[in-house]
Amino acid sequence: MSGATLLKESGxxxxxxxxxxxxxxxxRMPDAFFLVVGSRTCAHLxxxxxxxxxxxxxxxxxxxxxxxxxAGLADAHEELxxxxxxLLARRxxxxxxxxxxxxxxxxxxxxxxxxxxxxxxxxxxxxxxxxYSGSGIETxxxxxxxxxxxxxxxxxxxxxxQQLLLAGTLAxxxxxxxxxxxxxxxxxxxxxxxxxxxxxxxxxxPGTKVLLTQPFLTETARALKDRGAEILQAPFPLGIEGSQxxxxxxxxxxxxxxxxxxxxxxxxxxxAQKALEPFKExxxxxxxxxxxESQLELxxxxxxxxxxxxxxxEVGTPYLNREMMSAELELLPTNTPVVEGxxxxxxxxxxxxxxxxxxxxxxxxxxxxxxxxxxxxxxxxLVFSPIHGIDQAADLAELFSRPLHRHDLLNRKLLAKV
Amino acid sequence: xxxxLWTYEGPPHxxxxxxxxxxxxxxxxxxxxxGDTYADLLFTMIERRGKRxxxxxxxxxxxxxxxxxxxxxxxxxxxAVDRFKPKALLVGESCTAELIQDQPGSLAKGMGLDLPxxxxxxPAYSKKENWGAAETFYQLVRGLLKNHPHExxxxxxxxxxxxxxxxxxxxxxxSLLGFRCRDDVLEIQKLLNIHGIDINVIAPLxxxxxxxxxxxxxxxxxxLYPEIAESTCLWLQRQFExxxxxxxxIGVGATHDFLKEISEILGIEPPNQSETSKQSRLTWYxxxxxxxxxxxxxxxxxxxxxxxxxxxxxxxxELGFEVVGLGTYSRxxxxxxxxxxxxxxxxxxxxxxxxxxxxxxxxxxxxLVLGTQMERHSAKRLGIPCAVISTPMHVxxxxxxxxxxxxxxxxxxxFDSWVHPLMMGLEEHLIGMFRHDFEFxxxxxxxxxxxxxxxxxxHEPQTKYLNPDEAAKEIxxxxxxxIWTEEGEAELAKIPFFVRGKVRRNTEKYARQAGCRxxxxxxxxxxxxxFRN
Numbered sequence: 001m002s003g004a005t006l007l008k009e010s011g012x013x014x015x016x017x018x019x020x021x022x023x024x025x026x027x028r029m030p031d032a033f034f035l036v037v038g039s040r041t042c043a044h045l046x047x048x049x050x051x052x053x054x055x056x057x058x059x060x061x062x063x064x065x066x067x068x069x070x071a072g073l074a075d076a077h078e079e080l081x082x083x084x085x086x087l088l089a090r091r092x093x094x095x096x097x098x099x100x101x102x103x104x105x106x107x108x109x110x111x112x113x114x115x116x117x118x119x120x121x122x123x124x125x126x127x128x129x130x131x132y133s134g135s136g137i138e139t140x141x142x143x144x145x146x147x148x149x150x151x152x153x154x155x156x157x158x159x160x161x162q163q164l165l166l167a168g169t170l171a172x173x174x175x176x177x178x179x180x181x182x183x184x185x186x187x188x189x190x191x192x193x194x195x196x197x198x199x200x201x202x203x204x205x206p207g208t209k210v211l212l213t214q215p216f217l218t219e220t221a222r223a224l225k226d227r228g229a230e231i232l233q234a235p236f237p238l239g240i241e242g243s244q245x246x247x248x249x250x251x252x253x254x255x256x257x258x259x260x261x262x263x264x265x266x267x268x269x270x271x272a273q274k275a276l277e278p279f280k281e282x283x284x285x286x287x288x289x290x291x292x293e294s295q296l297e298l299x300x301x302x303x304x305x306x307x308x309x310x311x312x313x314e315v316g317t318p319y320l321n322r323e324m325m326s327a328e329l330e331l332l333p334t335n336t337p338v339v340e341g342x343x344x345x346x347x348x349x350x351x352x353x354x355x356x357x358x359x360x361x362x363x364x365x366x367x368x369x370x371x372x373x374x375x376x377x378x379x380x381x382l383v384f385s386p387i388h389g390i391d392q393a394a395d396l397a398e399l400f401s402r403p404l405h406r407h408d409l410l411n412r413k414l415l416a417k418v
Numbered sequence: 419x420x421x422x423l424w425t426y427e428g429p430p431h432x433x434x435x436x437x438x439x440x441x442x443x444x445x446x447x448x449x450x451x452x453g454d455t456y457a458d459l460l461f462t463m464i465e466r467r468g469k470r471x472x473x474x475x476x477x478x479x480x481x482x483x484x485x486x487x488x489x490x491x492x493x494x495x496x497x498a499v500d501r502f503k504p505k506a507l508l509v510g511e512s513c514t515a516e517l518i519q520d521q522p523g524s525l526a527k528g529m530g531l532d533l534p535x536x537x538x539x540x541p542a543y544s545k546k547e548n549w550g551a552a553e554t555f556y557q558l559v560r561g562l563l564k565n566h567p568h569e570x571x572x573x574x575x576x577x578x579x580x581x582x583x584x585x586x587x588x589x590x591x592x593s594l595l596g597f598r599c600r601d602d603v604l605e606i607q608k609l610l611n612i613h614g615i616d617i618n619v620i621a622p623l624x625x626x627x628x629x630x631x632x633x634x635x636x637x638x639x640x641x642l643y644p645e646i647a648e649s650t651c652l653w654l655q656r657q658f659e660x661x662x663x664x665x666x667x668i669g670v671g672a673t674h675d676f677l678k679e680i681s682e683i684l685g686i687e688p689p690n691q692s693e694t695s696k697q698s699r700l701t702w703y704x705x706x707x708x709x710x711x712x713x714x715x716x717x718x719x720x721x722x723x724x725x726x727x728x729x730x731x732x733x734x735x736e737l738g739f740e741v742v743g744l745g746t747y748s749r750x751x752x753x754x755x756x757x758x759x760x761x762x763x764x765x766x767x768x769x770x771x772x773x774x775x776x777x778x779x780x781x782x783x784x785x786l787v788l789g790t791q792m793e794r795h796s797a798k799r800l801g802i803p804c805a806v807i808s809t810p811m812h813v814x815x816x817x818x819x820x821x822x823x824x825x826x827x828x829x830x831x832x833f834d835s836w837v838h839p840l841m842m843g844l845e846e847h848l849i850g851m852f853r854h855d856f857e858f859x860x861x862x863x864x865x866x867x868x869x870x871x872x873x874x875x876x877h878e879p880q881t882k883y884l885n886p887d888e889a890a891k892e893i894x895x896x897x898x899x900x901i902w903t904e905e906g907e908a909e910l911a912k913i914p915f916f917v918r919g920k921v922r923r924n925t926e927k928y929a930r931q932a933g934c935r936x937x938x939x940x941x942x943x944x945x946x947x948x949f950r951n
Contacts, residue, residue, distance in 0.1 A: 012494060013477040017453025039513035039542055044428040045456045057773065061423040067543045069419050070517070079419035087421060103451045103514035106480070136453025137480040137514070345501060364458030364470070371468025 011343025017136030021144030038102030096198035101133035142216035159203035168214030171386035239303030275394035284309035289356035292316035430540035430550025445504035450512035510538030573659035576685035591647030601822035668728035698829035718743035718784035721808025723751020803839035909939035
C-alpha cells in the first residue's frame with residue numbers, strides 16, 4: 001500500500017450517531033417506518049438534523065423511554081407492543097417496520113430482536129418487523145444505513161442468476177442513470193439495494209457480484225458475502241476517475257469487452273471533464289482539511305486532489321476499514337495524513353495552525369469556523385445530494401467550489417468597502 | 419413509553435447547554451455518547467452563533483463501558499479545565515450516561531480542582547428542556563451564592579433611598595434559544611432606565627460567574643421568563659429576601675402592570691396609565707378605524723406558557739380578538755395557562771403532541787393562529803394565517819433586525835407581526851374571489867401556497883369562461899332559473915366586479931327559494947338582507 005500515512009486519534013468526538021441515517025433511508029423506502037426506541041434526545045436529534053418540521057406526519061418516530069420503562073424490562077416490552085400496534089393501526093400503508101436501537105436501549109439491554117420476532121409472529125406477515133442499532137455508542141452517522149441494510153439481507157430471496165447488485169442508497173435519478181449505463185455496455189441484469197419499495201427486495205446468491213456505491217457498508221457487505229455473493233473491490237463512484245474505475249471493476253468481473261466500455265464512457269468522460277474545468281480552476285492549489293463525519297472523506301479527498309488539484313492537509317475519517325478502502329488509500333498522494341477517530345479540540349488546533357482554504361465538517365462546527373474566516377462545506381449535504389457517477393462530477397466539484405467562490409465574492413464586494 | 423414524531427422541547431441537558439452557552443466563563447462537561455454532539459448545531463445553525471457551545475462531551479463508546487468510564491470522565495474534565503480555563507464548571511450527564519451511573523459530578527469534585535463545580539442532576543426520562551434550563555440556572559446561582567454572607571432582615575427593597583443612588587434590579591431568565599431574548603433584554607433595560615431604575619446583573623445571557631456573585635446587590639429581581647428563572651427567583655427571595663416581579667411585560671397592559679409592580683416593590687412613583695398607554699403605537703393602531711376588521715377575529719393560541727398567556731391577554735384586551743383556543747406544551751405552566759383559559763371561558767389544551775394541537779386548531783376554526791413554528795406548518799396546511807409567538811426556535815425566529823416582544827417596542831412588533839398575516843389573509847380572500855375574473859392574472863400566488871383563500875383543497879370546476887359573471891349567466895339559463903330584468907342587471911353592474919359573480923349566484927339562490935321568476939333591483943336588496951341574517 002502506497003500513499004497515505006495512517007494515524008489514529010482518540011478523544012472528544014463531534015459526529016452524528018447512526019440514527020441520522022434515517023433521514024435519507026425513510027425517503028428511499030416510502031413504505032417503511034423507522035421507529036427509534038430511545039430517549040427524548042434521540043427524537044430531538046433526528047428532528048434537528050433533518051429539520052423535519054415540514055412534514056405533516058413523518059415516517060419515522062421515537063418510542064420515548066420513560067422512567068417506568070426503565071424500572072421493569074418486561075413492562076417495556078409490553079409498552080413497545082402497545083406503541084407499535086397503535087402506530088400500525090394509524091399508518092396502515094406501512095409494510096416494513098424498522099425498530100431502531102439507540103444508546104439507552106442498548107445500555108438497558110432491551111432486546112429488540114426478540115421484540116421484532118414476537119411482533120412478526122403476531123402480525124402474520126402483514127408488516128415485516130426488522131431491527132438494527134443506530135446507537136451512538138456503536139455507530140456513527142452513515143453506519144446507521146449499514147445496520148438497516150444488513151437487517152434486510154436475510155429477507156432477500158435466493159437466486160443463482162448472474163447479476164450485478166448495487167448496494168447503498170443512491171439518489172433515484174443517479175441510480176437510474178448508472179443502471180442504464182451498465183445496460184448499455186451489455187450488463188443486463190442490474191438491481192439495487194435498498195430497493196425503492198421495502199418489500200421489493202432483490203434476490204441474491206452465488207451468481208451475484210456486489211458493487212458498493214457507498215463506503216460505509218462493512219457489515220452489509222459481509223452479510224451479502226455470507227449469502228454467496230462476491231464483493232467487488234473498487235474505488236467509490238465519486239468523480240470521473242472513481243466512477244470510471246468503479247464501473248470498469250464490474251464490467252471486467254462480468255467479462256465485458258473493455259473496448260465497448262471504453263467507447264461508451266469516453267464521450268461521457270470528455271463531457272464531464274469540460275464541465276469540471278471552471279471548478280477545477282477555482283479549486284486547484286487550494287488547501288483542504290476534512291474532519292471526520294460521513295465516512296465519504298477518503299473518496300472525496302481522492303477526487304478533490306486528483307481531479308481538482310486541491311492540496312490535502314488532513315483527511316479525517318470516523319473509522320477506517322482498510323480492506324474496503326484499500327483502492328482509495330492507494331490513490332491518495334504519498335504521506336497524506338489520514339486520521340482515524342477524533343480529538344475534536346486537537347483537530348481544530350491543527351485546522352487553525354494549517355489555515356486551510358476549505359474545511360469539510362459537521363453542522364455544529366461550520367459557523368464557528370466561518371466566523372474565524374475559514375470557509376466550510378457541510379458533510380451532511382453530501383449524503384443528500386446526487387453526487388455519484390461520471391455525470392455528477394462537476395456537480396460534486398461545485399459543492400466545494402461554491403463556498404470558496406462566495407467567500408471571494410463577499411470579500412471583494414462587501415468587505416473591501418468597509 | 420410515548421410515541422413521539424416531533425417534540426416541542428429537547429431533553430433537559432439541552433436546557434443546561436442553553437445556560438452554559440448563554441454565559442461567559444462557564445464550561446459544561448457532559449457525560450454523553452458522540453451522537454449527543456448534535457446539540458451544538460442548535461446554537462451554531464439555528465441561532466447562527468459564531469462560537470461553539472462551551473461543552474465537552476465525553477463521547478464514550480460501547481467498548482468503553484466494559485472498562486473504566488470513570489477514568490475517561492476524569493481525563494476529559496482535566497483536559498477541559500486546562501484548555502478552557504473556566505471560572506465555573508457544570509458537570510452532568512445526558513440520558514445514556516444517567517443509566518450507567520458514573521457520578522461525574524462527584525468524580526469532578528474529588529479531583530481537587532480550584533474552581534466552583536456544580537453538579538447537575540437532570541432526570542432525562544421524566545423532564546424536558548425548559549425544566550433543565552431552570553434547574554441548571556438555579557443550581558449555578560445557588561452553588562455560587564449559598565455561602566454568600568447575608569444577615570436576615572437586612573434586605574430592604576427601598577434601601578436605595580438612603581444610599582443616595584438609583585434603585586437597581588437584576589433581569590433574570592433571558593437565555594439563548596429563548597424567544598427574542600436578545601432584544602427583550604435591551605427593551606426592558608431601556609424601559610427601566612427611563613423610570614429611574616438601573617440594571618444590576620442580567621443573567622444568564624452574557625453573565626459571568628463573577629457577575630452572578632453580584633446578584634444579591636440588587637433591590638429586586640425581575641423574573642423575565644418564569645420557565646427559566648422562577649425557581650431561581652424564589653430561592654433568592656428565601657435566601658436574601660429579594661422580592662421579584664410576577665408580571666411578564668409582554669403587551670401594553672402587561673407592561674403597564676409590570677411598571678406598577680416594580681414601582682411598588684422599589685417604592686417609587688407608579689406610572690400613570692394615561693401616559694403609559696401612549697408609549698406603544700399598538701394602542702392607537704388598534705383604535706384606528708382600519709383596525710375595525712380585526713374585531714372578533716377568532717384566534718387560536720399555543721406556545722410556551724409565558725408567551726401563550728401574554729398572547730391571550732393582548733388578543734383579548736388590546737386587539738379585540740376572540741380567543742377560541744389556548745394551550746401550552748409547558749407542563750410546568752399548566753396551572754396558570756388553565757386559569758387564563760378559564761377567564762376566557764374556554765378550556766386549556768396542555769399537550770406535547772403536535773397532532774393533537776393541530777386537531778384542536780382545526781376544530782376551533784380560527785381565523786388566525788398564534789403558535790410555534792409547528793403550528794405555523796399546521797396552519798399552513800389548514801390555510802389559516804399564522805404568526806409565531808414562541809419557541810421551539812427556528813432560524814426565522816432569530817431576525818437580523820431589532821425585534822423584541824417585551825415593553826412598548828415589543829407591543830409594536832407584536833401588532834405588526836400578528837396583523838400582517840391577517841392583512842395577507844384578507845388579500846387571500848380577495849384573491850379567492852378574483853381568481854375567476856378576467857382581470858385576474860393567473861399565477862398570482864400567495865405566500866400561503868396554492869391553497870390560499872380556499873378553505874379546502876377541493877378545486878372548483880374549471881369553466882370555459884374567464885368572466886365569472888358570464889359563467890354565472892350560463893349556469894342560470896341552463897338551470898332554467900329566474901330571469902334578470904334589465905333594471906336588475908343594471909343594479910348588479912354597480913357592484914364591484916370581484917364580488918359580482920357571488921352576488922349573482924346568491925341572489926338567484928334566494929330568488930329560487932322565494933319563488934321569484936324575475937330578478938329586479940328589489941330582489942337584489944331582499945337577497946342581501948336575507949343572506950346577512
